[in-house]
Amino acid sequence: MPDGAGTGDEAETALRGRLASALDPRGAGRPVLLLVEGAAGTGKSRLVDRLSAAVAGSARRTAPGEPPAGAGPELLVVEDVHRAPADDTARLRALLADPPAHFACVLSYRPEELPAPGLVLGPDTDFPAALTVVRHVLGPLDLTEVQRAAVSVLGADRCTPGLAAALHRASGGVAQTVADLLDLLAALPAAGRPLAPELGRLDVPPRLDALVLRRTAAVPEEHRPIVFAAAVLDEPATSRDLAVVAGLPGWAGDDALSAALRAAVLEDRGDGRYGFGSPLAAAAARRAAGGPAREALHRRAAALLARRQPVPWERVAGHRRACGDARGWLHAVERAALQLEDAGEQQRAASLLESALATGPVPEQARSRLARLLARCAVVGLRSDETLAVLRHIVADPGLAPAVRGEIRLDLGLLLCNQMGEVMEGRDELARAVDDLSGEPVPLARAMSALAMPYGPDASFAENVAWIERAVTVAEESGDPVVQAAVAANRVSVLLNGGDPAAWPLIERLPRDSDLVGCRQQTSRGLCNAADAVVWLGHYDTSRALLAEGVALAARSGAAYAEQTGRGCALVVDWATGRWPGLTERCRAFVEESGDMPYLASDARMVLGLLALARGEWADTLDHLTGPEAADLDTGPVPISATASGALIRLALAHDDVPEAADAAAAAWRRLRAKGIWAWGAELAPWAVEATLRSGDTSTAAAMTEEFAAGLEGRDAPSADAALAWTRAVLAEHTGRTAEAAACYEESAAAYRKLPRPYHAALTSAGAARCALSIGGNGGRAVAALADCASTFDALGATWDAARTRAELRLHQPAAERRPPGRPRYGDVLSPREQEVAQLAAAGMSNREIAATLHLSPRTVEQHVARALQKTGVHSRQQLARALGSPAD
Template identity: 85%
Template sequence: MPDGGGTADEAEVALRRRLAAALDPKGPGRPVLLLIEGAAGTGKSRLVARLTAAPTGSARRTVPGDPPAAAGPELLVAEDVHRAPADDLARLRALLAAPPARLACVLSYRPEELAVPGLVLGPDTDLPAALTVVRHVVGPLDVAEVHRMAVAALGADRCPPGLAAVLHRVSGGVAQTVADLLDRPDLPDLLPPGPAAAGQPLAAALDRIGPPPRLEMLLRRRTAAVPEEHRPIVFAAAVLDEPATSRDLAAVAGLSGPRSTDALSAALRAAALEERGDGRYGFGSPLAAAAGRRTATGPDREVLHRRAARLLVRRQPVPWERVAGHRRACGDERGWLHAVERAARQFEDSGEQQRAVGLLESALATGPVPEQARSRLARLLARSAVMGLRSDETLKVLRHIVADPGLPPAVHGEIRLDLGLLLCNQMGDVMEGRDELARAVDELAGRPVPLARAMSALAMPYGPDASFAENVAWIERAVTVAEESGDPVVQAAVAANRVSVLLNGGDPAAWPLIERLPRDSDLIGCRQQTSRGLCNAADAAVWLGHYDSSRALLAEGVELAARSGAAYAEQTGRGCALVVDWATGRWSGLAERCRAFVDESGDMPYLASDARMVLGLLALARGEWADTLDHLTGPDAAGLDTGPVPISATASGALVRLALAHDDVAGAATEAAAAWQRLRAKGIWAWAAELAPWAVEATLRAGNSSTAGAMTEEFAVGLDGRDAPSADAALEWTRAVLAEHTGETARAAAHYERSAAAYRGLPRPYHAALTSAGAARCTLAADADSGPALAALADCATAFDTLGATWDAARTRADLRHHRPSTERRPPGRPRYGDVLSPREEEVAELAAAGMSNREIAATLHLSPRTVEQHVARALQKTGVHSRQQLGRVLGTATQ
């Protein structure tokens, strides 16, 4: 009776119990036969070793041929029984026909290599009723088990996402094949860096590795056991590389009638092929099939591939990608290119752009392709690439093709259009990309569909190279051309970009246009453009301060993008979600999510810019100033003069604030002036929300009061008539800063209060706490009733602590102590804390662990550098650590 159910570990525990019960000297004495069945390489021997490593009691371990014990428990182990000589089988049958009472017999075997299928000990086996018979089938590993093997062999840091899934797929989960692949010393070098999209790069790498020698020898031995006239059926299965019917195998092998039936039977008897269920036959894994193909000669393979291609084109729908592979393998170049084009269109129609890109890249990079076919394939590649993720190979191919003077201008323009989009989006080269788009407009005159796309792309407002007025002019032209084209997909693309232009400008007319996007179109191209429009609208809503609307748009847009194959739009939506979480105070685990997103999309600067910005802002709030600079200005960050303007403005606001914290007023004012000029050139003042308060403060502290006043007024005028609640709250904050600097503390407090109320309503808890603290500070400076102001400061410190804003919390507590009435201060004399950190020592230790210098901590907490030095020394002594970094781990304030 077979054991079944439960996990592999549970089954192993159950088998151990059965063996222990049979060998227990105090037990009832019922013998057991344990049959360990599994195909070659599945791990039977390892299981047998684990089961029999420490038998219960004083059992004597024997092997076939040993005389049975006169009495006492006996464990008999025989492995690879399928290879046992006839004499050993006879002795086993004789022993099991009348087994001792306390016998546990463990036999392992390959069912596919038994002399008589299903009969482990041969046809003369007759087992008595007193013998308990248990069969345990060792099957393939699952993905989790393969992952554990990979981590054990390579280490977690050398196992990229998707590796286990691909290893499982190509090996069929056969443990020995997985182990042999992992034993390859060059395996880590052949794996692509970073995450693998859909497993495709990893699969290609493993294809280059080829079948392990052990697997290839096994397949060659089994194929050699098939009579030569029957071997074509094995080669046919290897070429088809999928479970196939006997009819399909016969057609590819070129066999008919009884010859095909005899051939399949011979291949099954030799275990060269196996039954795959539902009347289909083949190999257990793609690598096994690859080993099978290598056993056939080149000319034989060509014939088989040609027949396989003829077989597949008769299917509906035709699997054109597989047809292309077979035609290429048999040297049919013209048929191969035709199949590649049909496959790419098939993928495009089904929203599988990434698969189309990989196929077309390979075709265009493989030798000379006739000019007519090359231009068609290049246009397909360009169209698919702009909806997918970054591919340097695609960029290389398109650049090479667009430089060909022999192509017609219209083809040049169409390819240049998608090249420009690829540069702007996936590659992050906005300036070069927009140059290509502008050239494409000239080349596409008279072709309304691609022309409208090019104009619409130039209308997108994020880049710093064109003013908002120019963006509006481009979208108006694009709308006109798209209407003239009559093409629903390009009309959807232009409509999506029109939403983005109007919404980023704070135009309320954009909201009804979002509802008109063709979500339910029968055309996948329309759905892809709609998903892009929804994700872009969500991004615009974030910068405006409509966070609930942004989340709703993201949920719809990302889901639609995933369903329609718009991978780039899906990723932009996921990046936008990080900004929403930062703005609305959902900071728990946010840094980890940002780092994971950067790892996943770090080679696409535009995509990663959202996550890098959020990481920089979080680091600033914690006082981790070196990390702030690295995230916002490091080599992988978006350029302040070339990156998306809203992100540049936000980053500049953080850099201004950082410079002010360092008391670098001149540096802060310089950064503020440069950032303000970028916004002025762009003309979208809603994007000044994260910059204006800090820029005006830096300008005031630099002594330029009139300039600061003009900046505040320019900000106000720019928001007039615009729907931008976050910027409106920031305008109140900016006016508060201006009033506070001129000594109008009561008016400043009122502006701060209005700003805080607006931020609470959005909600933006971090900004609400910053402005509430400003209102309390101004109230205290005006000698007003200090009770509510001190309570407000305490609430702000708590809010900062809740968010994890270590630096802001410490600053606020320092202000609280500074303004606390004398009656509330502690009594004279130093309290005794013993080996426990005092509140002040803990506060200093937190900032030191965050990476702040003693002088920076002193400025934050209104202490002398010498006092800070003493607090740090005591904190190190009391916690028993030797560095500021170790302090972070002890205090639990290390980077999250």
């Protein structure tokens, strides 16, 4: 009896071929019996329907119990043979013993419900030699198949990999259960709600509930405790463990397990273990167990697990809570959290602890210990509003000892600064923690070290340096290796962001290979923060190397927040170095994944805004940089604030709103001066100085340029050095020193090419060409440079910059290279100018803005837009974007 080969579509195609061959009246194909085997809900009926439909045109379909006509091809389909009466199975055996020519039979059945295991047609099952018999076994769906099913029901945008994995785990891959869960999820409101958490709140689908309860009821009452024991343990277990939890001694346990297997409520999961096919099936049975009986099952399960080595404390905690053992539950929660922390799984530990602290009264001594442990775990994990609420409530307790309050306040401050994005409030908590922690060197060093981190606008860089120096002293006195690693990581970040070359050897000294997971977590954080710092300096290859090491170490050591910050930093590196294809989608996915953690998503939102500006998508630029989810310019991270301000100033200048640009430049410059880290002005200085010059304030612009230069003296900041040359070029160009401006632009472009920063190199190279053309220098060379810049912008997908540069190019193009008089005929194809105008219109620019960019009249732009709409067959600018295809992103 050969079995069906292959999987999925390949196997189904092979089965169709076998049936078609047997039914072909022109062939000599042998009669075929196809056995479609699968447990309940695995999709047998759907497969049989598809197979029947595929061969329906070549055969007469015979109903069950109907005798074959004996003339012409015939297909007999019998579903659920395991339920067939004995008379029907006898007739089937007789028919198959002597099948007619051009005959095929499809039988489907549940193997777990056959009256005689393995014998499809009863005890007398036999297949003659003249009959080709194929068995096709349908098993659980794999993860890829579940993902495909979820996308087909929910759409790709709502079906994240995490949701597919959760669906696969909850359903056990049973096709019908997957379909029922997807129906329930599809009925939920779509807006802004991740579906993976919603899945955990869904009830057992009614179809699965009924199946489990029906099969449980088929088990004799005296044997049912084995079913409920398996449901309570909720994992494949040995027969001995099931009997212990069920309270069935000796042979009674074996008899009960045999009865449960015969009823198909439990399955043989291999390796001498038995259980349910899915967690949802176990949940259905668990609910069916009576209250007192269920408590006894949980009590015995907790005792069983507590005897294992190592003890699975997280599971013990769940069982003790379920049986009402409050004291034992809290003890197990604490042991579980410590166990998870040691394993680098702080996120799970925090979830367990916050649940304990938020559930009813907890004795004061236990509450202090659990709260400190929760706070410690929360700062290396991801955002949890529940954790934040618990910690705030505990810190407000006037009876708390000052040292305990200070320790919890420290981690509350870190949580507010990092995961919650509430930097000012978080730093206030850190400052209060320093007062509470006097005499406690380990947490005191951590608090001082946290206040040293320079990204916030509330303290000058000089204050940050003073904090890190104090933290280093206290950490050394503490003798604690983990806090020393934490302070060392922050010291690297402080020095690097200041452009201090003394930071480089300190990176190599971070304890990457420590035996302590806390040291490795702090090192991973330090490496990711160092990578972020050197991005702003302009050392991109170094940043990538630090990111690769830091993210990998964070993933191995359970530092989820550090891992995510590293991934966000990688987006900034890609933007800076011109790796723009696919970058918009990567940023959007990261923002979605970051959920409600604005600080974590700030890098991605900034990059989205910068990309949108280069494409001329100005409404999107404003949304990404100033919308409700964006980092606040006054309270957010200073390097992001300065970069976003530079983009917003440039946007105001593009709109010819010079007063708005000058006001934004003055505010941004005040923020940068107050911070005192001038390397962070690399994306701000050229645009701020240009806006100040265009407002007529030449003396202030000159002073800003000198202040920027003085702030960079002795600093290792190649990106800011390139920006300084650009800023000097802008100042020279607007004060009539055009030749000097051209030289400064060239110096800047060369520096940007070396970094490399292709977008900025093209911007400054175009400035040099513009200046060269205005003073009548080597026009041919300048025109060629402009053409190269336009090509660079095109390759990056910088639609607006490409259009601006081509417009400039057309003004200076030699007469011999210009288009001859008369309108060329493009027919239904967009002309180059129409394509250019259409791209800017699709990006959201108005006719007047397009006209200013391309040096055309608004009327001409209006005509080009009208022709583009007509030729592409669309009716709006929004539809133009789809008609033209997505820009490189």
